[in-house]
Amino acid sequence: MAVTAIRGRIITGVDLLADGIIAFDGGTVMEVTPAGQWNYPGVDVVDTRPSGVTLVPGFVDVHCHGGGGAGFHHDPLDASRVVRFHRSRGTTTQLASLVSAPGEVLRRQVAALAPLVHTGDLAGLHLEGPFLSVWKCGAHDPAAIIPGDLSLLSELLDVGGGAIRSQTFAPETAHAASIARLLHKGGAVPCIGHTSADSATTRRVMAASSGQWGATHLFNAMPALHHRDPGPVASCLSAAARVEMVVEIIGDGVHLSDDTVRMVFDLVGPGQVALVTDAMAAAGMPDGDYALGGLDVRVDDGVARLSTGDHYVGDVPAIAGGTATLAEVVRRTVISAGVDLVSAVQSATHTPATLFGLKAGHLRPGYPADMVALDEDLRAVAVWHRGERIKTSPEQC
Incomplete structure (x- = not known):
């Protein structure tokens, strides 16, 4: 699986990045950083800011x-x-x-x-x-x-x-x-x-x-x-x-x-x-x-x-x-x-x-790439599990 990089408003689990980038390397989080500190010029970044979503841990x-x-x-x-x-x-x-x-x-x-x-x-x-x-x-x-x-x-x-x-x-x-x-x-x-x-x-x-x-x-x-x-x-x-x-x-x-x-x-x-x-x-x-x-x-x-x-x-x-x-x-x-x-x-x-001592619930390097995109009405509109975007319900799409 190729590296996936997404830019937007990110809640890591405990902190808010108003403008951040999260990158998945396969099924694992590779990087979570403020957008201004992103240093991987060869990686395409999908910008979610125009849609107004908030990216949160699964x-x-x-x-x-x-x-x-x-x-x-x-x-x-x-x-x-x-x-x-x-x-x-x-x-x-x-x-x-x-x-x-x-x-x-x-x-x-x-x-x-x-x-x-x-x-x-x-x-x-x-x-x-x-x-x-x-x-x-x-x-x-x-x-x-x-x-x-x-x-x-x-x-x-x-x-x-x-x-x-x-x-x-x-x-x-x-x-x-x-x-x-x-x-x-x-x-x-x-x-x-x-x-x-x-x-x-x-x-x-x-x-x-x-x-x-x-x-x-x-x-x-x-x-x-x-x-x-x-x-x-x-x-x-x-x-x-x-x-x-x-x-x-x-x-x-x-x-x-x-x-x-x-x-x-x-x-x-x-x-x-x-x-x-x-x-x-x-x-x-x-x-x-x-x-x-x-x-x-x-x-x-x-x-x-x-x-x-x-x-x-x-x-x-x-x-x-x-x-x-x-x-x-x-x-x-x-x-x-x-x-x-x-x-x-x-x-x-x-x-x-x-x-429960689970390696989950946080967007940080080394953790599983599990993530949810919440729209401005706080409804789940996209889900990633182990770095793969999975099919959501029809009313969410």
Whole structure:
């Protein structure tokens, strides 16, 4: 592949070059520099400035269950379909998230998906459960939720062969501190989520194991922050402010108020916020009937809610994942929540990649040439994966 050089407005992942040039040498970034310092006269440069686009790193989604009509819970062919769909929308790096399920099902799913991690199609696996609170199960089948089981977790880590990069668990579950230590030992990030724990319990479990920590979709599936009973939200925000935790935010306008999204950015900064989708099969698809794990889901007006059993939050069915892409989440975070574009991009690229030790989410020499062009309305209009421009959806072209 010949060297490709593109000039324009570039967000590297943490910094803005108002007029820069990025060059790909095959599938790897060769150079990122201010245009005035470009020193390769023999290389043709494509100038994107007249179109007004902003070039950003390929998005990194570390909480995603599916999209494009398929999910990660069935077979590798479905998983590859999910990867292709999100890649065409700008997410060039992603973890595959698995909902709570019986141990034998999780073993089978991890074994089926691990090869896609080892080939690089996926960046890793995220176990969302099964050691959760049945009182905050959300779209998880309560029958599949069990107390913390170190033997099961150890077996899943072995089956994955390094593919498991994170697990969400409730800090009040059995053996929570030991679960955290086992995850850290196995190279995975322990994440607080789907919990009824109080603030003290959450803080105590986090103190039991040093290393990187995450919070799964902060505010969702956990007690509300209250001034006399602050719950896990307070402990997670405090840990993020101390640079000890990265908190996930689903900034799609459904899971959280835009003002809540802005508040979290203002409190802890983009280096401690990971924008995620929690997308399920209906992402990019019309309203209708879908599934998440073994539960039925109905999507109306782009909002996915369980249609199985009596899973209610108040008087409405529980939200069952997201239907937005990460590019759409970034756009809403800027336009509706009022977060500046550089910060929103950082939280959708560099921050999650850094949390999981991934060589992604940054436009710098030696990194994969994964890039997205956002138009002036912040819509993804072009995607490069490993230096190759890939086909995007018709509405993007």
